[in-house]
Amino acid sequence: MSEVLVLVDHVEGEIKKVTLELLTLARSLGAPSAVWAGPGYSDAARARLAEFGAEKIYVADAEEIAQYVVAPRAELLARLVADRSPAGVLVAATGEGKEIAGRLAVKTDSGVITDAVGVGDGFVADLSIFGGGVNVRSRVTRGTPIIAVRPNATPPVAAPAAGTEEKVALVLSDSARAARVVERVTQEKGGRPELTEAAIVVSGGRGVGSADNFAIIEELADSLGAAVGASRAATDAGWYPHQFQVGQTGKTVSPQLYIAAGISGAIQHRAGMQTSKTIVVINKDAEAPLFEIADFGVVGDLHQVVPRLTEEIRKRG
Ligand code: FAD
Numbered sequence: 001m002s003e004v005l006v007l008v009d010h011v012e013g014e015i016k017k018v019t020l021e022l023l024t025l026a027r028s029l030g031a032p033s034a035v036w037a038g039p040g041y042s043d044a045a046r047a048r049l050a051e052f053g054a055e056k057i058y059v060a061d062a063e064e065i066a067q068y069v070v071a072p073r074a075e076l077l078a079r080l081v082a083d084r085s086p087a088g089v090l091v092a093a094t095g096e097g098k099e100i101a102g103r104l105a106v107k108t109d110s111g112v113i114t115d116a117v118g119v120g121d122g123f124v125a126d127l128s129i130f131g132g133g134v135n136v137r138s139r140v141t142r143g144t145p146i147i148a149v150r151p152n153a154t155p156p157v158a159a160p161a162a163g164t165e166e167k168v169a170l171v172l173s174d175s176a177r178a179a180r181v182v183e184r185v186t187q188e189k190g191g192r193p194e195l196t197e198a199a200i201v202v203s204g205g206r207g208v209g210s211a212d213n214f215a216i217i218e219e220l221a222d223s224l225g226a227a228v229g230a231s232r233a234a235t236d237a238g239w240y241p242h243q244f245q246v247g248q249t250g251k252t253v254s255p256q257l258y259i260a261a262g263i264s265g266a267i268q269h270r271a272g273m274q275t276s277k278t279i280v281v282i283n284k285d286a287e288a289p290l291f292e293i294a295d296f297g298v299v300g301d302l303h304q305v306v307p308r309l310t311e312e313i314r315k316r317g
Helices: 017-027 043-051 063-067 071-084 095-108 214-224 232-236 289-293 302-315
Strands: 003-007 031-037 056-060 088-092 112-116 118-120 124-129 134-138 146-149 164-167 200-204 227-230 257-261 278-283 296-299
Touching: 003 017, 003 071, 017 031, 017 043, 017 088, 017 146, 031 043, 031 071, 043 056, 056 071, 063 071, 071 088, 071 095, 088 095, 095 112, 095 146, 112 124, 118 146, 200 214, 214 227, 214 257, 214 302, 227 232, 257 302, 278 289, 278 302
Parallel strands: 003 031, 003 088, 031 056, 056 164, 088 146, 112 146, 200 227, 200 257, 257 278, 278 296
Antiparallel strands: 118 124, 124 134
16 A cells, blocks of 8 residues: 655644544555654654554654754655655645645645645545635645645544654755744643634634623633634734634634634635534624524524523533
8 A cells, every 4th residue: 555644743742633633534545654753752652643543653853853943844754755755745734734735845846735624535635715615626636745634624533553663864954944943832722722623613703892701702612622713803803812813814723613603704704714514603693694604503692692502511511
């Protein structure tokens, strides 16, 4: 079976859920090989990657890799593509992942597809474009298919494999050292899951009315173990930090469940959430455009609906 490279997304050695999703997806395309870049590799990491189907694990764990932004990871993958001729490469469609995918495509003279929500036989990728207005299937026709897949595209399913380790000594080029990391700021707030990885997201918009009122959005999120998001109207008003903005100029999320309260449904907001599996809309205006893509809708005042929903969820444990 041909090899499929999966770039491991980790923060200081802690493997993100999206990596397990990519390994699950890779198993349907060939034999998955995980690619570890940066410090933090451990026996526990090896066991986790093997548990989710990594036949091989390429490990380049030099400290130096973490000191530079995305270039070392693109160089590592380019080298493995040249040495191993894999059937394809999967990375997470995060900000960094997409940049790595683009750089890798240039280095290997290959085609790249970003923001896929599924990948099928022959590396045919499903994605939604034009702010979610159109769904398309695309295939790379040149070089090695490089596909950046959105978090939550597929549920992670364990299927133990050998997890044979192979160390890779990476010598960075001068250009890989061009941009150095000076500080890392963690985006978690209140111990909630990371926004782009969360299985459930509860977002508030202008209809929430104030920064203080975001407490009811947070309470609903906490009752569900969800992340909190916000529309640009809410972040621009200073009601919620910009790093939680969902949409074209914010984060792209694709959770199992997206609850939008007091958000009208502008195309720029939809662009960041419309591939969510189930969409629940709470809005006092029955004509709000977001209802068009809702699976469930509540026409009502969110200040009444949201606390009652939280109460009901808490009651049911
Ligand atoms: P509004 O459009 O004002 O909608 C508020 C909604 O709340 C209304 O539907 C109203 O009926 C409802 N409401 C009011 N009170 C209540 C209540 N008590 N109970 C229930 N419902 C109530 N937007 C983003 O979100 N993300 C982006 O990344 C983004 N990027 C952009 C990029 C560009 C280049 C541009 C031009 C715009 C961008 N926008 C983005 C802005 C976008 O066009 C909208 O202005 C924004 O999404 C509107 O936010 P909203 O839905 O919260 O506010």
